[in-house]
Amino acid sequence: MKKHIFFTGFMASGKSRTGRAMADRLQRPFIDTDSVIVERAGKSISEIFEQDGEAKFREMEREVIAEIARNESPQVVSLGGGALNQPENIKAIRSSGVLVRLWAKPEILSERIGRKNTRPLLANLNDEERLAKIKVMLKEREKNYAQADFSVESTNEANEAHVIERILHMLKFWESHALDVCPSSGGRYPIFIGKNITPTAACLLEGLRLTPNYEFLVCTDTTIAKAQNEMLQELRGQAGRCPVFKFQAGERNKTLHNLNQLYSFMLHRNYTRKSCLLQFSGGVVGDMAGFGAATYQRGIPFIQFPTTLLSMVDSSVGGKVAVNHPEGKNMIGAFYQPSAVVCDISVLSTLPENEYLAGLAEIVKYGVIYDEEFFKYMEQNVEAIKRHDYDTLRHLIFRSCQIKAEVVGIDEKEAGLRAILNYGHTFGHAIEKITNYEKFSHGIAVSLGMRVAARTAVLLGKIDEVTEKRQNALLDALGFPKSFGVNAEAAWNAMAVDKKAEKGTRVYILPTKIGEVEKVTNIDKELINKSWLAIQAKEA
Structure with a gap:
């Protein structure tokens, strides 16, 4: 762990004591921001508050945290109890280190604080008043403490060495932390990318206070239960040997009827709102x-452990969850974000090659819609991609998740920008529907849809044939199918029932x-029918 380690938490949560012990363990310098401020001001924190006001104290606090963030030498830092009230501090901390929250029950905090009674915000209060104010302050600050990467409970029973060991285990897991998703509606959740990280997922569950x-x-x-049984049992073990619910595999089983079986399973076993689904x-x-998870007892947490390349780079990130309806795909659903996403690349070892290819389709899509440099990277690394080179694969997953996170951060609920993620999907969903979801996997259908979308763009004069051929050349090099015989009339009717349609307006995403x-609406039927010729030759 080469970054700074910042400790946050309410006053008396043990930040300074634990921070010093961690610094000694890691042989790093220890900094207590409150102590630095006291030294620079030449007076106690109580005196700063009384003589200069809280605003002056917070200004000095900002300066100290900014200095630490700029220091490239890894340090262990104990933050003041109110440091995260300031957005500037959060930004500096997140850019330069890992933020660890120490927490304790209000009664324990009150008892600790009452021993000295030197905290200016809680001074001169009796036990009952102090506890009541602590509860109010904790509630007010919870949204800031939630910014922590992970949390560890500080109890009077657990000794310091035990707490340090738990933190070190969590820091080891957090080395696979790749990025965060910050949806436009608020909140934040981490994405982890690594190899063989599922067997240590207990650290994640504790760190998220689950x-x-x-x-x-x-x-x-x-x-998956058969192909990844060993890893499945590892995950169960990390979650206290919890039960496993198995859906029947396949897109055709993505129905309300089958989802209802999950509800019944949980209700019969008395799962409450204090439940969490681990999707593997x-x-x-x-x-x-x-x-x-979005609908059970009005919402419970869930964590994504995607086991396919496609789900790692697409469906596990962004919070779009749904089931199919006979009239169309993903017609019954919600926007509901996971608590975390764990992309364990080792589980891809049993992935069939056609499913690996399906994931690559979505990755190529990100290059076409958002990042030409990423597209070039794929063009230059075709052979490494095809042989599943770990470093190449990790970069593909990381950049794809990063692009989707950026889009979701601007437009979580597809009011505008997020619609670009549907490139290839309008045509791809039509292919899936007219083949009853049996001919192609979702990713392969999208790859064919991208070819049709590019041809549509050529016919509308939005790109030239050179650009179309460049996209298709990469798809060809990676081994995607080039053609499929489509009934244009059936496809046109299938596209009429699409969740991306807006009040009868047909929506297309074109390069x-x-x-x-860009988004284009209501393209002439004759032109769309002509676009299907891009893949219309008989399959070999």
């Missing part, structure tokens, strides 16, 4: 478990160049 108070249920499907499968189960797309 254990020991939550009950867990692993959701998977019949195929691909996109179909991810969507179903996510929608189940204007590699790295950029």
